[in-house]
Amino acid sequence: MRGKLFGRIIASIVPVALAICIVPGVAAAAESSAGVSGGLEAGSSSGLTAASAQIKTYAVTAATTKAPNPMKASAKSSRITLRYALVKKGNQTIKKSKAFSVSKAQGKVTFKKKSGNAKIAVSKDGKITVKKGLKAGTYKVNVLVRAAGNAKYKAASKTVTLKIRLRGDIKGNISYTTGEKIYHVPGDKYYTRTHIDESEGERWFVTERQARNAGWRHSYV
Secondary structure, eight states, X not given: OHHHHHHHHHHHHHHHHHHHHHSTTOHHXXXXXXXXXXXXXXXXXXXXXXXXXHHHHHHHHHHTOOBOOOOEEEESSSOEEEEXXXXXXXXXXXXXXXXXXXXXXXSOEEEEEEESOTTEEEOTTSOEEEOTTXXXXXXXXXXXXXXXXXXXXXXXXXXXXXXXXXXXXXXXXXXXXXXXXXXXXXXXXXXXXXXXXGGGTOEEESSHXXXXXXXXXXXXX
């Protein structure tokens, strides 16, 4: 009978000792270990088991007391616009500061592309590369933004959706006076002073044929 009780005591002491060593600063665990000694002196195996379970609870609690990471992440703007003519010539890059808005992140912040066109790459530090050859149009790219956390805060992540648009240089203007649709190509007299308001139905075109097919005519001057 004494041999069995001694075996139970040893089995209970081992996890108690490990919990005290592994979880530094758990004062409550140390106090409970004193209770264990009292239980041994009193010869109460049930008290010993309860004290051991209590210390394990303290250890788990201490290991999970990190606060939620307050990181906030979003797209810097509703849409990033690049000139198609430049992408046609070579790769174009978009800085992290232009694409993402990240604040209050605790721990190192990293970026990883989740989905999107193969010709749009996202580096670990948040730089976006639009590769040569991508056709004109608007593309959605989903990027995982992750904050690693630290001693006080947990890790956190959020998916941010970016819209990247490659537009042409031909301006499809609509006359305020006549409602006529007129397009201007670079070098035309009124090209520079013409401003495009897409909310009013005006458009950008890649080619003159595209503009004509959409119902616009070339400016006479």
